[in-house]
Amino acid sequence: MSLRLRLFMAVTLVIVVHTVVLILLLVEDTREAVSRTQEVQGAWMGKNLATSLANPLITNDLATVQSTVELMFSEQNYLQLAVLDDRGVAIIDLKPDTQKIKPDVPDWFITYLNLSVEPSISHINIGGVDYGQIIILLSPRVLIERAWDEAKGDAMVALAMIVMLSWLLWVLMSIGLRPLDKLSAAVQRIGAGDFSARVEKTGSREFGELISVVNDMSQKLHALYEERRQAEITVLKLNEDLERRVEARTAELAIANKELTHQALHDALTNIPNRTLLYERLEQAIIVAKRERKTVALMMMDLDHFKEINDTMGHHTGDLVLQAVATRLRNVLRQSDTVARLGGDEFAMVLPGAGDKDSAILAAKKILNAVQIPISMEGRNLDIGASLGIVLYPDEGVEASLLLQRADVAMYAAKRGKTGYAYYNTDADRYSVDRLALKSELRHAIQNNELVLYYQPKIDFSSNRISGLEALVRWQHPRHGLMFPDDFIPLAERSNLIKPLTEWVLQEALRQSCVWHADNMPLTVAVNISATNIQDPDFIKSVADALHKTGASAKWLELEITETAIMKEPAVAIAAIAELNHMGVQLAIDDFGTGYSSMAYLKKLLVAKIKIDKSFVMDMHSNNNDAVIVRTLIGLGHNLGLSVVAEGVESTEIWDDLKTLGCDSAQGYSMSRPIPPDKLDEWLRQSVWGFKKL
The missing domain is CATH 3.20.20.450 (EAL domain)
Structure with a gap:
């Protein structure tokens, strides 16, 4: 075998080896890029989802948790998306059909790529309290398919390069082997990842063509590298856009939750607390009063002859009267007091630190005086009367439910006796039982x-x-x-x-x-x-x-x-x-x-x-x-x-x-x-x- 042929085969083998190594390096870089992208994307998504689910998990709003997770699951390719509570129990665990997320590439390529997909675990931690964790396992399908496309392109380029180089080398062997040093050095630089390497044209025309091919190969590889880098930037931008959308959605949910909470605890007509919020405020006032050894006054009030106003002037006028009464009650009481509408024409007031029985009665008189001022409505002055029942914590009870019951009894005693107000007594309570x-x-x-x-x-x-x-x-x-x-x-x-x-x-x-x-x-x-x-x-x-x-x-x-x-x-x-x-x-x-x-x-x-x-x-x-x-x-x-x-x-x-x-x-x-x-x-x-x- 001639030296020329041996040299040709040796050089060709070197070119082939370098080209294959280059392709393998590109594949390895692709695998590492996919892993990094998976890791970064999973961490970012876990952080964003943890922020979005913090408030629903605190309030045990599982419907919001599910809707948020399902929305995110529908917008990305996942192998798994799960939310666990603070005990590690899955609240929601979503997994797709594996056939739908399998990459459209040969199995040997997936095996060779040997991509290890690790789950991203994010903890939902607020104020040092762990409310659960999020497990995100992203599907690498899109990235694997993109890597396969890049590998095929690299292979085609490499194949073309080998063919052309072999032919050019055979011709150049006849002229001289000196330019091969420069060409070899350039190829080595390219193999090392320096895609900016270029070979100066020297020697014969054929050798110049070979150099051009090498330079063109380097340029294409550089273009492929830049394309991959731009793809990574695009993924990062998509992640940022997703984060913004999740943040916007979280803000909307927070506003909606605030509005729903207000509606659930306030009367729609008068915008004052309803029975539920009154009960909470009363229980809170009892706890504070017990700690500070103070009293709490609870008053329940019913408007007299309100039905006649409704019957005579219509429900719209009745609603306006209720709103006016609610405004007067808020104005006559302290900021620390609570005014609530229980329904119909019944109101209740919680007065923390009310003092003794005489002080509570004095406050009741002020309330009645404010309510009984005639209301000008549709050209008429409506005389509004009221009957008010009074109880004190702890004298008439230490539980909110018992105080409410006894305030109601006292109110009916006031209405029955036409006295304006009445303090709770056991005789009135017996009458209430008889009434029921x-x-x-x-x-x-x-x-x-x-x-x-x-x-x-x-x-x-x-x-x-x-x-x-x-x-x-x-x-x-x-x-x-x-x-x-x-x-x-x-x-x-x-x-x-x-x-x-x-x-x-x-x-x-x-x-x-x-x-x-x-x-x-x-x-x-x-x-x-x-x-x-x-x-x-x-x-x-x-x-x-x-x-x-x-x-x-x-x-x-x-x-x-x-x-x-x-x-x-x-x-x-x-x-x-x-x-x-x-x-x-x-x-x-x-x-x-x-x-x-x-x-x-x-x-x-x-x-x-x-x-x-x-x-x-x-x-x-x-x-x-x-x-x-x-x-x-x-x-x-x-x-x-x-x-x-x-x-x-x-x-x-x-x-x-x-x-x-x-x-x-x-x-x-x-x-x-x-x-x-x-x-x-x-x-x-x-x-x-x-x-x-x-």
Whole structure:
């Protein structure tokens, strides 16, 4: 074998070896770059995610933890993304389908690359407290595929270089071997990673071409190196962008969490603390008072006649009144005190360091004085009253729940006694227990037909005979005896029992009406209904069901409703009255003259009668103002084409006066008190106001 050939083979072998080594070095650099990128990216992502999850983990907001982790998991290639709590238990552990993240490269390349993927573990540590850790295992798929593409490119370049160099070397061997030293040195520099190495053109043209190829190879390798470096910079920028987005998302979640916390602890209408926050503040005040050996006053307040404001002027005005009361309470109390709305028209105040009982009562008086200042609303001055109950820690209890219960008892004692305020006492507490028991007993009485209807006759002035009766419910209580409507109707309205109670009265009154008509006594029966009934969308159906079940005619039934109940929701009342009128049921306005009804609404109501309130009738014979009012109301009713009934007729003088004024009918003790059903038949047959069988 010739020297030329041996030299050629030797030099060619050197070139091949150097080229292969260069490619291997590039692959090794790629492997190290991938590892570094994986490590840096995993650490940055772990740090960012730890910052994002700190607050949700502290507040145990696992929904936010899951949504944040799933968002991050969807935006990157992961082998694993897990969040552990402080005990090392996985809160969420996400792993992808391994087939979807497998690199699209030959298995031998992955084996040769021998890339070790280590998980990045980041601790969630705030104020020295470890709340958990985050495990991130990034998939190197994209980087491996990029390394494969680079390796293929390098291989193609290397192959081309070997072919060209071999050919050029063979030619150059014929001319001389001296330029090979320079070329060899340049190749060695390139192999060492110095891609800036260039070979000066010397010797023959062929040798110059070979030098150009080497220089071109060096330039391409340098370009590949720069491309890889730019890719690393791009990855870093992506990480920075992800960090900014995570920070922005964290800030948004913090704002949303703050808003939700405020909403959960404050009343939406008045923006003062609600029952939940009041309870927390009360417990905190108790802890401080116990440590400092001080007292805490708890006051519970209920507005008097607030329902009338709602019924008369509407819920919007009622809301404005509640907001005004809340503002006054905040202004009259100290900054360290807590004012809360418990619901409806009930408020509560926590006064830390309130002193003794006398000091608490003095504070209560200041509160009542502030609340009772008239409120100007829609051109009217509304007088606001309140009933306030007072308890002291530790005198009336050492637990927040017990203090709240006893403050409620004291408040109802103040409302019952009309004293404005009341300090807790055991007698009032026993009454509260009785009141709760009474509610349960009333429900039982309705369900088991333990109520009874009394009937008060209505007498027609033209015939001096009975024209109808008003059904008045009574409760024969086993302990309290006969109870009148004022004793339990308000309780029924507060306890959502007014609907079943009214349905029972309707069915019982219509059943009795059927008995009268079967006995040839064509009497109408009147039943009182409340604002709750007339606004109930199911009330019309309840009336129809009662008529159907009893077989009574609609014209035998008369429903009485007050002005106040109508004006609570006029549009609803007008529609309901029109539908009842269409059914054939008669309607009457009860207690006429005491409410705030508008003539504009009154003329739209399809009613047959108005009933003048007894407060005007009872003293009309001796009080000229009442007489004028009664005369005016009778004239108004007749001008509207309505029949007029006077209530509270308790003397023959009043009877005569009403007859002179042209009143149509009357009811009152002068003619008859309310009669139990077992005595009514006898009254109808024997009373001068009764009538003979037809």
